[in-house]
Amino acid sequence: MAQTPPPTIADVARRAGVSKGLVSFALNDRPGVAPDTRRRILEAASDLGWTPNLRARSLSTGRSFACGLVVGRSTDVIAADPFFHSLIAGLEDVFATSGQVLVLAVATPGRQEAATYRSLAGDRRVDGVVLTDLRAGDERIALVQGLGLAAVTLGRPDVDSPFSSVSVDDGAGIRRAVEHLARLGHRRIAHVAGPSTMLHGQRRSDAFSSSAAEAGLEPIVVATDFSAAEGAEATRRLLAAEDRPTAIVYSNDHMAVAGLGVAQRLGLRVPDDLSITGFDDTDLGRHLHPALTSVATDARAWGRAAAQALLDTLSGAPESHIHLAEPTLVVRESTGPAPDHPRG
Amino acid sequence: MAQTPPPTIADVARRAGVSKGLVSFALNDRPGVAPDTRRRILEAASDLGWTPNLRARSLSTGRSFACGLVVGRSTDVIAADPFFHSLIAGLEDVFATSGQVLVLAVATPGRQEAATYRSLAGDRRVDGVVLTDLRAGDERIALVQGLGLAAVTLGRPDVDSPFSSVSVDDGAGIRRAVEHLARLGHRRIAHVAGPSTMLHGQRRSDAFSSSAAEAGLEPIVVATDFSAAEGAEATRRLLAAEDRPTAIVYSNDHMAVAGLGVAQRLGLRVPDDLSITGFDDTDLGRHLHPALTSVATDARAWGRAAAQALLDTLSGAPESHIHLAEPTLVVRESTGPAPDHPRG
DNA sequence: GCCGCCGACTAAACCGCTTTAGGTTTGAAC
């Protein structure tokens, strides 16, 4: 059962009766090979079942044929956020079909985020990275640029960036949620936001404030770290207030679920006493009781677009900035007419 | 801002006044280098800020310094299962500190599972893979072996396997849940199981049946695909039955949450009318109302152990079979005394 | 009929590291 070593281009060359160099030309579709010879070479290659040795190719071309995704230090972030899985699936949709591979690096307690990028770049593990969860004044932009990596950002950074970006107007999603609630007669609507240091957290929060203002409402905003625990805590505070809100717009589904738990625990009926909206349209949301009204973004499409943009960059395309379709609001059972304000 | 090319061992050799070969020996802690020379070489390397070029090393050693995790075809599987994130974090804990990298491959519609393994191996992308979600008669064992990859399995396969394994006795977790419920007086306990084609699904199901039998109960089992949707459907069927169960043991938290939704929708109070247990002890579970009683396995530790076992295999250690600590039952609010059977 | 040019192809260098086969000291043994 001795594994015979896989054929190399030298074997192909021998079989086709040409030199190694010419084989390389033929296999890479480069000009300067007679049509007949090219055919012979390709035939020899397929006869032998030749497949390129990526390691060798990597060494001579200086490319890794791999892209990286670094997940921030808190594993809970990824564990809690189904968004990531859809994103990853989208990235893979594109990478898999173009011979790239996805390197997933989790910043661990022993190796912080910056070090992770450094090691990825230092070891020339990846040709580029996908930057998610952009932060205010995000240092990763400069870091990654300094490391000589290509990159694509999910959303547009607030600092100078040489990288392509793929954005979703999640603000529009929040806006829809607010409009939906206002239409149902809610006058006191609160927002349980993500951290203001995260660009998308801030963007959603801003969208909330401005659309609330447009509807003539006073915006009530509580910032959290996006975790279920803080979502629950924020909800407790909001509902304990004297003049408690009749609707809460959460910045993600997990917090909405936790908030729902808190409300029920306090004896409030959803949506009769309190309306709730989530963000991400998690699978779980539709199975809750009441089923969760949520803003749906197409994370997988986002991943696909980001991967494609990164590949384009790697093959020399100029910087681009893509905007994807606006998110939609999926109305289910967790939102209803404001109390004392039957739908007219 | 021209990036000066990173130093190579040739630069180090020149600076230390020795040959390339000796530098390689010194840097790899191999015998045959005079202590003084070794010191000089290491000094030269650190002066120059030399760092090994993994691509070159890969080519000459034939190793990738990367391990792979292939996620089955359904992206929902990963999206739905927080288990994966903890697992991945655990894998990374070990890989990151040993210069390995994790390649995550998602089998996409255009590239099925087997093809994914084939391409990973064909491109020599990884040195080994982690096999999760073992199935009955799992063909991946033979496939991976045939591809010449190293591997470690999560749990012990039911087919001949040359690979090391790391197991958790999840059956014991289910057993604890059943005992807990039996102690609370429940006599009709149902199990919403995973697919019987998945080894851990089957194992949990078996554990349920046997421990129910030991408690003198008739085991009621409904198989699902582990998804929230099927968990909800199974629950509906169980609760519609004439002689409906007073407690349901779910094979994962997601189905338990969905089941909770169904029960509430039917007007049943949990735990007064129906007790519910989950599996995985998801973060979300503790924020629900009622908070979910669940079996907690340490997925991260599992990942760490698996990664270590794989690295051991790669460095020539013999096959090993590790058993981790038994899972525990975290009792919260979703379980209570059986109806008409006050705790005594 | 000679020159020059172009297309097709070969030979060899190169990417940066590992590893093997030798070569040179050194020093102890006889």
Place this chain on the structure above:
DNA sequence: GTTCAAACCTAAAGCGGTTTAGTCGGCGGC
């Protein structure tokens, strides 16, 4: 004072591709 082995080190040959410099033959132009 040889002899030999051990210790230390060098040179060079890989690993399997890509790429560059250059060779060769044939053809058109004058």
